[in-house]
Amino acid sequence: MDEILHTDLAPGECRELLAAMSQPLLQWYDRSARVLPWRERPTPYRVWVSEIMLQQTRVAAVLPYFERFVTALPDEQALADAPQDQLLKLWEGLGYYNRVKNMQKCAREVVACHGGRLPGDYCALLKLPGIGAYTAGAIASIAFGQRFPAVDGNVLRVMARLISCDSDILQPRVKKAFGELVLSAMPHHRPGDFNQAMMELGATICLPNTLPLCPSCPLGDICRGRALQTHHHLPHKAPKKAKRNEQWTVVVARWQGRILLQRRPESGLLGGMYQYLCLPGHLGAEECQQQLAAQGFCVHTLRPLGAAKHIFTHIVWQMEGYLADLSAPPQEPLYTLEEIEEQLSVPSAFAHYTRQLPTLPLPL
Known part of the structure; x- marks a missing residue:
């Protein structure tokens, strides 16, 4: 891992930092978490729908879509049976329409092979259409209380700044290494809340494309990026190809x-x-x-x-x-x-x- 994640922290220092993060992070989350409908009733289906909608989309934009979607299609069976025109109309404006098409493929497989309910097994979730490591980790931890990381762009940014790591976060091996770090820091109780707290921190405090709100951060005292003043140019991403x-x-x-x-x-x-x-x-x-x-x-x-x-x-x-x-x-x-x-x-x-x-x- 040391060759993959470029940080000046020694392995022991990194372990100490990670061991110190869960308590202040969860305390901050308990005080500051936004009230969101999928958090109020985190059934596997609702968590899944919210996580797919939130991919590359802001929470504010997702809120009205989520409520309309789960009202019209309240469970896996309803989603599996939905006519395509209804499905696409419910998604209209969210973009990335393959997301909802893959959701319907997944729902049909869940109905056919899992009794109409998303399985509570991480490996089984990974085998379903449109569910990758992040979504499987989110469903397993939030809906089923299982200890798996859910590493999205917010979490990658938080971790890169926390340990002052300038590795390219778009590289799969870097994402995997960060996932292992998140898992090592995750408490055995409240794994879903820990994952959501990491995402919440990235979405509301450790902001993208601007300076993070360090004075409000529950991890500010242990953040290596803040101490070294490297946080303003992290995380590192390779330049995208021109459109x-x-x-x-x-x-x-x-x-x-x-x-x-x-x-x-x-x-x-x-x-x-x-x-x-x-x-x-x-x-x-x-x-x-x-x-x-x-x-x-x-x-x-x-x-x-x-x-x-x-x-x-x-x-x-x-x-x-x-x-x-x-x-x-x-x-x-x-x-x-x-x-x-x-x-x-x-x-x-x-x-x-x-x-x-x-x-x-x-x-x-």
Whole structure:
């Protein structure tokens, strides 16, 4: 481990530091933990749903989604049986839609192989679709009281600053080594609370992309990063690859007040969701009208709807938009505004255009 984690602490010093952290951390958590619905009733299903939703998403954004999701789909069986349109609509706006698709795959396997309930065995959890070491550790510790680490980005940041370690936290072997350190510090009582306290500390005190709130930190007195003043540049991450830019022309096509939507392929980016007409490149009005005509659309008028940008993990969409009023019904399905708002999942990538639907000008 010493070769993996670059810190000036000797092994004995590191053990002493870790042994001293659980009591002040849990005392701080008891005083300061945010009141969150999955903490108030931490059933395995609710913990699982919350942890999947919280991946790469802020707590404030997750709260309304969580309540709506578990009300509509209160258990593994309901999730397994949910129609895809309902599932994607419940998730609409959270992004990373493969998360919820994998959740349904997992729920179906749980129903088929585990009696309809998430298993209370860490190794069995790991074998389920969409559940990795972090999620398995969170469910096992929080819902079942078992002693397993749950190491997310918050925990990696806390640990890197705590022991003043400049190893690349995105490296799998570094994550594994930090997991072993967390486990060594975890008390045999309250393992779930310990994991949540570490996450809470990273989310509210040991903040990312800014200076941590060290005076408020329960571990400030033992933090090596604070003592050495290295905390301001930790954790270390290798630079990400530049995102690929794609240009699209988005056409909101309308006939007699109904909007044309196309369903995206089931696999790939935003799979199975609905979109407006999308043409590659940034097209001027005349070129856009020509391409629509070539695809069989009879365009009466074409008006600009403005530019928009959406950032995915590896791609940036740069979009130009048009409103196309059609003079003849298209072969593609048309939907009312009510159907789009209540039933169909249109990705937030198109939010700039979706927001304009209720106020679109009348046809010329």
